[in-house]
Amino acid sequence: MTDVSSLTMLGRPTAQPASPEEAVLERVPNPEPGMAYCVRFAAPEFTSLCPLTGQPDFAHLVLDYVPRDWIVESKSLKLFLASFRNHGAFHEHCTLLIARRLVDLLDPAWLRIGGYWYPRGGIPIDVFFQTGEPPKGVWIPEQGVPGYRGRG
Template sequence: MSDPTIYQGLTQLGGRTEQPQSPEQAVLERVPNPHPGTQYLVRFAAPEFTSLCPITGQPDFAHLVIDYVPGDWLVESKSLKLFLTSFRNHGAFHEACTVSIAKRLEAELSPQWIRIGGYWYPRGGIPIDVFYQSGEPPKGVWIPDQGVASYRGRG
């Protein structure tokens, strides 16, 4: 059983939380890594990520896969969900959304390694995939393929 005091500073877990109106307003919370010094991979998949085109205001859709090897901290998953959904009303190009998510997580968590795959659905008939990685993955950590196929349309 984990030490319940590690959750004392969290402000969003366990209750109703208002949806942040922008990524800048979203609060990413973290908890201590229960296995410091052990290298392992944490994966979050967000297959229904949405943001807005900054020019037209039309919605854009992506399947995001976030992988990281924790340092001293883990991201608290409810705060990550609220952070990701804060992009719903945020206008930014695919590249800006994908890379800014990775950089924000890097800043908050100081992971040993992080990567994000942004598999965006077609806009104007062209899918755009955006990938970010903080450097070489740590040796000895099993890092599976992200498992998202390139967009093939209907055939």
């Protein structure tokens, strides 16, 4: 059984953090440390704010990682992502801030994030980051989010 005694949010009511800086990401020991496998989180309704206009921005985020010793606790990840709802930042900063926080927390064997942002000013912006080459022998599916095509 995985030790979850250090977790502060799982199984209890937890307020949504006001900002990504206030958000606490939690981790638990990898329950399968001898296996090389990919974990995927998809957030198809991610929101943040434009730092200049305050208008909402929307994205479909896909996060893949190959754990070493740690996995992210999913409730803390959900609250961390929700903390961007009132956070003003450019698409690039939001996407890379998420990647950086997870890399710092987990030290994964590999991590990739795709930020598929909906158009702002008529131009969609997609932001991609990965820590390097994925480990050999791990099945890592395509992210499956098509490029923005408008209505047609």
